[in-house]
Amino acid sequence: MFGGERVETPKQWLKKRRPELSALFQHYMYGTMPPAPWKPRFTVERVDRNYFDGKATFKEVSINLTRKENPAIHLLVITPNKRSKPAPVFLGLNFYGNYMVVDDPLVAPPAGWLPSGAPGSTNNHATEAGRGKQVDVWAVEQTIDRGYAFATFYNGDVEPDRPNAPEGIRAQLPGYDWGAIAAWAWGLQRAVDYLVTDGALDPQRIAVVGHSRNGKAALVAGAFDERIALVIPLQAGCGGTAPSRGKIGESVKQINDRFPHWFNSQFKKFNEQPERLPFDQHSLIALCAPRPVLLSNAVEDTWANPAGQFEMLQAADPVYRLLGTDGLGAQQAPQTGKLLDSTLGYYIRPGKHSMTKEDWKIFLDFADKHFGEPHR
Numbered sequence: 001m002f003g004g005e006r007v008e009t010p011k012q013w014l015k016k017r018r019p020e021l022s023a024l025f026q027h028y029m030y031g032t033m034p035p036a037p038w039k040p041r042f043t044v045e046r047v048d049r050n051y052f053d054g055k056a057t058f059k060e061v062s063i064n065l066t067r068k069e070n071p072a073i074h075l076l077v078i079t080p081n082k083r084s085k086p087a088p089v090f091l092g093l094n095f096y097g098n099y100m101v102v103d104d105p106l107v108a109p110p111a112g113w114l115p116s117g118a119p120g121s122t123n124n125h126a127t128e129a130g131r132g133k134q135v136d137v138w139a140v141e142q143t144i145d146r147g148y149a150f151a152t153f154y155n156g157d158v159e160p161d162r163p164n165a166p167e168g169i170r171a172q173l174p175g176y177d178w179g180a181i182a183a184w185a186w187g188l189q190r191a192v193d194y195l196v197t198d199g200a201l202d203p204q205r206i207a208v209v210g211h212s213r214n215g216k217a218a219l220v221a222g223a224f225d226e227r228i229a230l231v232i233p234l235q236a237g238c239g240g241t242a243p244s245r246g247k248i249g250e251s252v253k254q255i256n257d258r259f260p261h262w263f264n265s266q267f268k269k270f271n272e273q274p275e276r277l278p279f280d281q282h283s284l285i286a287l288c289a290p291r292p293v294l295l296s297n298a299v300e301d302t303w304a305n306p307a308g309q310f311e312m313l314q315a316a317d318p319v320y321r322l323l324g325t326d327g328l329g330a331q332q333a334p335q336t337g338k339l340l341d342s343t344l345g346y347y348i349r350p351g352k353h354s355m356t357k358e359d360w361k362i363f364l365d366f367a368d369k370h371f372g373e374p375h376r
Contacts, residue, residue, distance in 0.1 A: 010323050013289075021283050022224065028277060029239075030220055031178025031264035033186045037065060040193045046106065049081070056080055056144045057200070060098075060107070063190055065158065071169050073157045074098060075191055076107070078140060079149040079200045080374075088205035088371050089149035090363070091191055093184055093214040094138070096121070096130065097154045102140060103132030112167060113160045139357040146364045147374030149201055151191060155214060158187030163261040179263040181239065184217035189225045196227060205229055205371045209363060211355040212304075213262065216240030223287035230370055232294045232363050235353055237304030239263065241295050243281055243312055244274045249305035282315035285344070289316070290323040292370040294345035296362065299336060301353040307333070313344045320344055341369045 001007060007017045026032045041064040051058040056078050063073040076098040079087055094101055096118040097110040109126035120130025143150045155161065159168035159180045169183050170176070178186075188208055196203040207230040210218035215236030222231035233241050238250040239262065253271035256263065270277050285293055295313060297306035310333040320327035320343055329342025339362055340346045347362050 007322070013319060013322060018287060021279060021287055024279050025220075025223070025284060025287075026182075027266060028270075028279075029263055029267045030182040030185075032176055033178055033182050033189075033224065034173050034176055036190065036193065040064070040190065042194050042197065051078060052141050052144055054081065055141075058104075061194055063194055065169055065187075065190060066172055068172070071158060071167060071172060073153045073187060073190060074108075074110075075151055075153045075194060076101065077149065077151045077195075077198065077201075078102075078144060079198075080144045080147055083147060083374065086200055086202040087147065087149040088207065088367065088374055089151055089195060089201045090143060090207045090209055090367075091151045091188060091195065092138075092209045093155045093188065093217060094134070094152050095155065095211075095214065096134065097126055097156075098152060099126070099131050100134040101138045101152055103135050105131070110154050110156060112156060113162070113165070114156065115161050136357055137355050139360045142357060142360055143364065146368075148364065148367065151195060153187070153191060155184045155187070155217070158190075159183035161213070161261075165261075177264045177266070179261060179267075180259075181213065181216050181220060181262050182264075184214065185220035185224065188217060188221035188228075192221075192225060192227050203227070207232065207363075207367055207371075209234065211235060212237070212353065213240075213259075216262075219284060219288075219293075222291065222293070223284050226291075228291070230292045230294075230367060231288055232296065232366070234296045234355055234359060235298060235301050235304045236295075236309075237301075241281055241285070241309045241312060242305040243308045244270070244277055245280055246305050246308040248308060249303045280312070280315070282312040285312055285316040286319040289319045290325045290343065292343045292345065292366070294341075294347065294363070294366045296346075296359060297348045298351045298353060299348060300351060304353065306348050310346055313346060317344060339365055341366055343370070 048058040059077040119133040209232040215233035219233040252274040317327040325343040328344040334340040
């Protein structure tokens with residue numbers, strides 16, 4: 001702890017050291033997130049009870065983030081119809097809009113800015129050419145078939161992925177030195193505000209997943225919101241699940257130079273000497289304890305430092321064991337293609353930086369282990 005006292009009991013961790021680490025991450029890296037809106041407004045815009053040929057119920061829900069109409073989250077929620085109890089749910093940020101996640105002509109493309117490289121986009125704006133382009137990436141029907149609900153929204157609903165976006169939540173709520181990663185994490189927490197009110201969903205079994213920068217946001221959201229019961233950051237790398245002090249893959253300087261809006265101003269002071277940081281990313285994972293966390297990677301994605309991520313799990317393990325879990329269930333990383341499904345889990349597959357239907361099968365297997373298979 002700050003005073004030099006060793007943490008020896010769960011109470012010391014939960015009441016003293018955990019708040020200290022939370023304060024450090026907010027001050028030196030992600031920034032301080034504002035409180036939740038005083039009275040969140042949820043509007044169900046559309047319901048279709050015959051989705052996926054009758055297997056699921058589809059909802060589109062608007063979540064206002066301030067007293068103004070914008071910015072607002074446009075949350076897509078799909079729930080299996082065959083179930084005997086409320087369904088566990090996966091919540092994930094997407095990169096380009098809900099209309100790419102499902103092939104549905106009634107789901108509107110994002111009206112605002114899209115990142116360069118978005119499928120089918122023109123001049124950083126969505127077009128019909130992008131509709132359904134990421135159906136295989138998200139494999140939502142597979143999730144429904146396994147008995148889980150699914151929810152997603154475009155990260156740009158909260159904060160466009162570019163510096164100084166005037167339409168983003170950071171511009172709408174001035175006075176906070178926070179980066180886009182924290183803003184997206186805050187947006188995930190606002191989606192959870194809705195999910196816990198939906199009677200079709202189990203509020204005790206909410207899993208948050210994200211790929212790459214969205215994986216960083218998923219881990220931050222889980223670390224700061226205990227309503228999130230399971231966290232899966234996929235290939236989240238530097239600034240997320242890889243060590244800041246690592247010598248492989250992306251460095252603190254490189255990520256701050258390329259994406260100056262992702263973190264707060266303090267983090268840039270460690271560009272040349274990341275070893276001066278008073279924490280590393282194992283401490284962020286430890287903030288999720290005792291809840292399950294799965295780090296998932298790809299062999300060719302060396303930029304995300306898969307080996308360093310396993311080291312972060314090893315370093316977080318003592319906290320998980322202090323709190324009575326099995327922690328990390330192996331001394332060495334598992335073989336390629338084999339899931340280590342202990343409370344601190346790890347998986348690495350062949351391939352590159354991407355999210356695939358096979359990744360989702362692993363996410364579902366991990367959730368089955370820690371949530372128990374859904375009641376169908």
